[in-house]
Amino acid sequence: MEHKFLLSTDTSCDYMRSTLRKDGIPYIPLTFTMNGETFFDEFDSDEEFREFYRKIRAGALPTTSQINPEEHIAYFSELLSGGVKSMVHITLSSGLSATYDAAVMAAGEVLKNYPGAEIFVVDSGGATGVHGYMLDKAQKMRDEGFDAKTVADRLNAMRNNVQVWVVADNLMHLRRGGRISGAAAVFGTMLNIKPIFIFNKMGGLTVVHKAKGIKKALMYLLEKLKDLSYDYKNVEIWIATADADDTLADMLKILRGAGCKGKITTTWVGPIIGSHTGPGTLGIIFEGKERVL
Numbered sequence: 001m002e003h004k005f006l007l008s009t010d011t012s013c014d015y016m017r018s019t020l021r022k023d024g025i026p027y028i029p030l031t032f033t034m035n036g037e038t039f040f041d042e043f044d045s046d047e048e049f050r051e052f053y054r055k056i057r058a059g060a061l062p063t064t065s066q067i068n069p070e071e072h073i074a075y076f077s078e079l080l081s082g083g084v085k086s087m088v089h090i091t092l093s094s095g096l097s098a099t100y101d102a103a104v105m106a107a108g109e110v111l112k113n114y115p116g117a118e119i120f121v122v123d124s125g126g127a128t129g130v131h132g133y134m135l136d137k138a139q140k141m142r143d144e145g146f147d148a149k150t151v152a153d154r155l156n157a158m159r160n161n162v163q164v165w166v167v168a169d170n171l172m173h174l175r176r177g178g179r180i181s182g183a184a185a186v187f188g189t190m191l192n193i194k195p196i197f198i199f200n201k202m203g204g205l206t207v208v209h210k211a212k213g214i215k216k217a218l219m220y221l222l223e224k225l226k227d228l229s230y231d232y233k234n235v236e237i238w239i240a241t242a243d244a245d246d247t248l249a250d251m252l253k254i255l256r257g258a259g260c261k262g263k264i265t266t267t268w269v270g271p272i273i274g275s276h277t278g279p280g281t282l283g284i285i286f287e288g289k290e291r292v293l
Helices: 017-022 046-057 069-081 099-111 128-143 148-161 171-176 182-190 214-228 245-257 271-277
Strands: 006-010 031-034 037-040 063-065 086-091 118-123 162-167 193-199 205-212 237-241 264-268 282-287
Touching: 006 128, 031 271, 046 271, 063 271, 069 086, 069 099, 086 099, 086 128, 086 148, 099 118, 118 148, 128 148, 128 162, 128 237, 128 264, 128 282, 148 162, 162 214, 193 214, 205 214, 214 245, 214 282, 237 245, 245 264, 245 282
Parallel strands: 006 086, 086 118, 237 264
Antiparallel strands: 031 037, 031 063, 162 193, 162 282, 193 205, 237 282
């Protein structure tokens, strides 16, 4: 199928890489470092995601790096030298990483050498499932024949209406990563506290609630779905999980039990975000009212 522009992304979207290739979406991988070795984020199977979280549970504490301007310049240059004239590139949130800013800087530099070409860099306003959700909407618009500027404008307009509510399960991992104090992790674990985060309007993560136990945390997510979507029974929902099969099953049961009949897509929380949240994390993504903070 002929398209009016090339849709591109970085791997914070957590699509299987074979799916990106099949759908004609080139990508630039982020990287993570684990046990002293640096890897490209090239996961393409459930087994690779599960092995990543198995290593974290065994004590590994991975770190991540942004994609710098030079890497973006090489990536964009290769695509434009191959004949691409128009592109929409969706990135990891600028509230979490300098990757978006690096992509914007690189696009400006590359376009000096390709008069008439255009690159629209879009900040996903999130990562993992929300990035994937934005990419899915962009792909549908691409396939419907919209041009690059229209798609970029629509993505930018919808970003702050994409709600993202996340419950973290592993407080000790958050402590190891320096995101909460040791005392908070110990006492929170003893009390079975589950912190709930949102992606705010700046695309960063903010703790907004603490629930006692995973079931109460999931019921809280349902409350937010009801409060912040315009039609919770029919809204499309994405659920991203960090190797949390039991929690996912509970969330699906709660949603269906509440009468949610819309399409539900499940996806992985990949290594770029999973390095920071740890295993057991679950997030729901849906469109509705503007983000609350």
